[in-house]
Amino acid sequence: MKKILASLLLGATLFSSPLAAQDGPLRIEITEGVIEPLPFAVPGFVPESPAAASQAEQLTRVIAADLTGTGLFREITADAHIGQITDFSAPIQYADWKAINAQALITGSVGVSGNRVTVRFRVWDVFSGAELGSGLQFVGSTDGWRRMAHKVADQVYSRITGEGGYFDSRVVFVSETGPKDDRRKRLAIMDYDGANVQYLTDSSSIVLAPRFSPRGDKVLYTSYESGFPHIHVLDVGNVQQRVLEQSEGTMSFAPRFAPDGQTVVYSLEQGGNTDLYTLDLASGNRTRLTNAPSIETAPSYSPDGAQIVFESDRSGNQQLYVMPARGGEARRISFGQGRYGTPVWSPRGDMIAFTKQNNGRFHIGVMRVDGSEERLLTASFLDEGPTWAPNGRVLMFARETQGAAGRSSLYSVDISGRNLRPVRTPDGGSDPSWSPLQQ
Amino acid sequence: MSFLNKFITVGALLALAACNDPSQLGGGAGGSGSAGGGIGAAGSVSDPTSVAYFQQAVGDRVLFAVDQSTITPQGQTTLDAQANWLIRNGDYTAVIEGHADEKGTREYNLALGARRANAVREYLVSRGVSGTRLRTVTYGKERPIEICSEESCYARNRRAVTVLAGGLTG
Structure with missing residues (x-):
């Protein structure tokens, strides 16, 4: 455990958005108690090399589990997706995600180099056709990949609910x-x-x-x-x-x-x-x-x-x-x-x-x-x-x-x-x- | 907001509080008599100076009513015998273990077990046993001897056990 804590050099870096960052109407007010969970899609994060494929898949699953575990979000699973994300930088085809009623879309990419993992992600407000917040990049050790997934999920949770997250705990x-x-x-x-x-x-x-x-x-x-x-x-x-x-x-x-x-x-x-x-x-x-x-x-x-x-x-x-x-x-x-x-x-x-x-x-x-x-x-x-x-x-x-x-x-x-x-x-x-x- | 209102319960129930007064002697349910044996004992019951004799013939434990630490009349009889035995067998020291049943929160039950153990210690001291020979420990609800979730089991778990030195039970 000491090793994990010490070697997890988490660095978070903002990167610029292709669109002007703006706060869309996508929002859950937790205080009122959510009856109907917010539907979201998180297509598998794009591996930047074949070596990153399994890490990307695992990270995506932990992010989805964090969000659905709150009871505030409902995942629209991959078998229902129309669109596919194969290039993290490509423009979002909002129509594909509107068609399956995904209100939030989370896209990301994962790169692995030696024992370092780099995760980049963006959150999209599908129905207003805008990015929610800015793209963010986390760098850490392969040992600490679950923590990076929790960090991503905390960001998503925070941007949509306006509350602090709790997954990286x-x-x-x-x-x-x-x-x-x-x-x-x-x-x-x-x-x-x-x-x-x-x-x-x-x-x-x-x-x-x-x-x-x-x-x-x-x-x-x-x-x-x-x-x-x-x-x-x-x-x-x-x-x-x-x-x-x-x-x-x-x-x-x-x-x-x-x-x-x-x-x-x-x-x-x-x-x-x-x-x-x-x-x-x-x-x-x-x-x-x-x-x-x-x-x-x-x-x-x-x-x-x-x-x-x-x-x-x-x-x-x-x-x-x-x-x-x-x-x-x-x-x-x-x-x-x-x-x-x-x-x-x-x-x-x-x-x-x-x-x-x-x-x-x-x-x-x-x-x-x-x-x-x-x-x-x-x-x-x-x-x-x-x-x-x-x-x-x-x-x-x-x-x-x-x-x-x-x-x-x-x-x-x-x-x-x-x-x-x-x-x-x-x-x-x-x-x-x-x-x-x-x- | 109606969701909140549904769960709001306010009302000071002083009457309820009053019947829990620990200073009231005797309060009911506890002393169902002999505490279960079953603990491995040193020596033979036929030897009146043995640990086995103390456990089985004298009786090594007393029971308590729910949330109480008052020694019941039956408990007093047991403790009178314990005191006499301890005075006659001055080589022994003892640790008095206080226990609670599972229907309570962990910290409170630790404090309650300590109260029960101390009530036994004070009683034995009042009957002439030197306080320097007696220590107390609380186990709260951590060491039940009976595991059913019924009053018959709870009654036997709400106990204070006088454990002669060298025979500390887990």
């Missing part, structure tokens, strides 16, 4: 094997779509709830390596890990980075009571944020770092609270029926995702940061632990099925509640944490 999670009474857990990292799974720990001790740093280079998690739960930090590049908090007679868990990447907020248990603390990574200084006989856990910072949302049972059962990042008076924000836990602040700052338990069912939901406009997105025997896509439009979470053969797997869902999809992993999965977009 990774997910760290707990990979699970074995039955409920002998479950083996290890940390794993993968591309957002489940590709390129790599394991970061073995299963010799229980590992829980990994959380990315703001730059995606470190992962906080809880490990039972010492026999007791304690928070650890792991460097994604070299897979070196160290324990962060191991005070005698205490347990620590539920760590999460502050947006500064230097401060960690977490739960520390002493004498049966769990409160919130911060740890400064540089100095090792610990600061107590809450001091109550109730359970305070699952903290998450606002993107500006000024506030923390967390769960507490100080009212008698689990509810969500917001307090200043340095501690102080907390304001309860959840008032619906049932119990609320695992709050996570959206990267856009506008919403909080959570797990809700009510009448024996579990839900993933979102609410405004003041607790208003609560919306439940899922319902099952056990849904838990949402994490936000980098653009704040999609959530990933874990769903455990019922009974002796029950197993945990990852799912994603749109914040509109649409497009619930399984995220395929080699084994079971839980506790996902979505990285920011990769640089």
Whole structure:
């Protein structure tokens, strides 16, 4: 993995458009929730040499999968195409694509030279007969070809929706094997779509709830390596890990980075009571944020770092609270029926995702940061632990099925509640944490 | 927007909160009696100083009601016997494991398991066992012994187990 990250010299270059670049009317407004996905065509990217043929084909398929996976786009597949793109520079025959009702057309070319891949692409608004944005070129290593496909798809998604993309991102999670009474857990990292799974720990001790740093280079998690739960930090590049908090007679868990990447907020248990603390990574200084006989856990910072949302049972059962990042008076924000836990602040700052338990069912939901406009997105025997896509439009979470053969797997869902999809992993999965977009 | 409205539920249910008060003693369902054995034990049950005797004759675990950490009357009987045994067998130390059933979120269940383990520790200390001999650990919902998704299994998973030193269970 280190090799992939280091050798992926991604360069993005704009190149001039044959037509004046303009913003056409082609647009999806995600906020309204899309009922009818936008039809697009992505004819196989043109290989610049025979050696590039298979790479071009694979890249095209990943781009199409990224877009259709959002539920916002529908691919018109090659067997329905009338026109063919054999020359990336040739003028677009719009009539061919109008005839099959492709509203967006993505064309591209792929060149391979040694272990370097060059991808060029353009996005066309078929019905207004104009290019959407400008042609763009990515250069990278052959190892990182999937990332280039995700970068292209992010550009297409962005140009059509006006939102940031999320395909060139990774997910760290707990990979699970074995039955409920002998479950083996290890940390794993993968591309957002489940590709390129790599394991970061073995299963010799229980590992829980990994959380990315703001730059995606470190992962906080809880490990039972010492026999007791304690928070650890792991460097994604070299897979070196160290324990962060191991005070005698205490347990620590539920760590999460502050947006500064230097401060960690977490739960520390002493004498049966769990409160919130911060740890400064540089100095090792610990600061107590809450001091109550109730359970305070699952903290998450606002993107500006000024506030923390967390769960507490100080009212008698689990509810969500917001307090200043340095501690102080907390304001309860959840008032619906049932119990609320695992709050996570959206990267856009506008919403909080959570797990809700009510009448024996579990839900993933979102609410405004003041607790208003609560919306439940899922319902099952056990849904838990949402994490936000980098653009704040999609959530990933874990769903455990019922009974002796029950197993945990990852799912994603749109914040509109649409497009619930399984995220395929080699084994079971839980506790996902979505990285920011990769640089 | 009607799509949003459909899902908005607001209403403070203070009555619901009140019945979860953990300070209320005894709250119902938990103590269904003997905890399942099945753990490999050192020594013979016929030897009253053995780990096997502690596990099987004294009883190494107590059970809890949903979302509670209060020791039930049955639990008190078990812990009284544990305290007596620990006082008589002063060479042993113990780790008290707190566990939760699967119907809860991961972090909360870790905190709840810690509460349960600590409730047992405090009870044993109140009965004369030295606190320096007792550590606690929470496993939250990570180590169920029963795997069905029914109350009969959940009741046995909501437990605190006193594990004598050297016999740490996974």
